[in-house]
Amino acid sequence: MRSPPPGINIGERYTQDDIEEAFDTGFGYQISGINPRRDSQDRRYVLLFANEDGPYDDSVTRGRFEYDGEGLSGDQSESSPGNSVLIDAISAGTPVHFFYQDSGDGEWEYQGLVDVLGYRFEQKGGRQVLVFEMEHQGTG
Template structure:
């Protein structure tokens, strides 16, 4: 999926499976999801529910959204870190809301981060991050005659050149098939149909700037959607020598071993890069 080709209109209601199909990525259950399109462009998906733990008021053009982390003081890591970074370095942020009693998510358009702060949470002895979000492309109530006339004039045109990363999709497909679409972290095999497995390819050293990682099998892992998201969030680190997994919160995986086939020449340097640059614990 390329963001430039994404067809999504505010007001659309989508089930979890429809969201997965539209974005080529399943839901992780987190409020803030870090995602990448086929051009390795990072974007965020935000989810807010009337039945959620924070009762976000998402009415109006500008509203407050409480960050992720349900126990203890919230920290500026994972999704909170990327959402905070978007204040100075904007990126596409897709906002979804689900009303009480509804199964589907309503897409409410893209939003931008105006500000954020950390402070006490009402009725709870802990600190949370509050993000002030503003809906993009808000309609102005008044447009003066001069602007209206300008809007009626033919739009100017300029020629631009778009730079994109060309992924070797055959390379990733071959590696997924080699692992039978089984996650190298948890050993689970998801399905996209009765007979077809589903897995995602993850670049330990991301292809886009400022990382500029290579699109080679030595830099790739085969993962289920959940643990792909955990790598993106920096919730997983892997010892480059022993392949021992360190997981920030999933105790059953903390200390387990990454599954690596003998014919998969995974480069320890890329694991080390991920640990030093992306892992956040």
């Protein structure tokens, strides 16, 4: 899915139900950060979420930003489903659709497609955490 579905526009805010309906997917009770998906033609894409009040210290700004990988305890792994799809996106060009939620807000702002530029391991809280460098498309 190289572009958002109809009705999903950069800068607009959406509920979880809106996102599930537009992308024809279900998240269950709660949205997780990294969501690998496939479209109707079986092409891979990712729905990526960051929350100001979330468990990670994602520094999200327009342009370039850093995004912590998945895994809340112990060292994070390059082979976990979410982390591996972001690593693959570096070379495969997998579309990554990015949503951000402000503190205390129940809606998600669609910030458009982002590119995964690279990643590194960083020591945080006594464990190894994958930190992905990303950039909003059209800002580089």
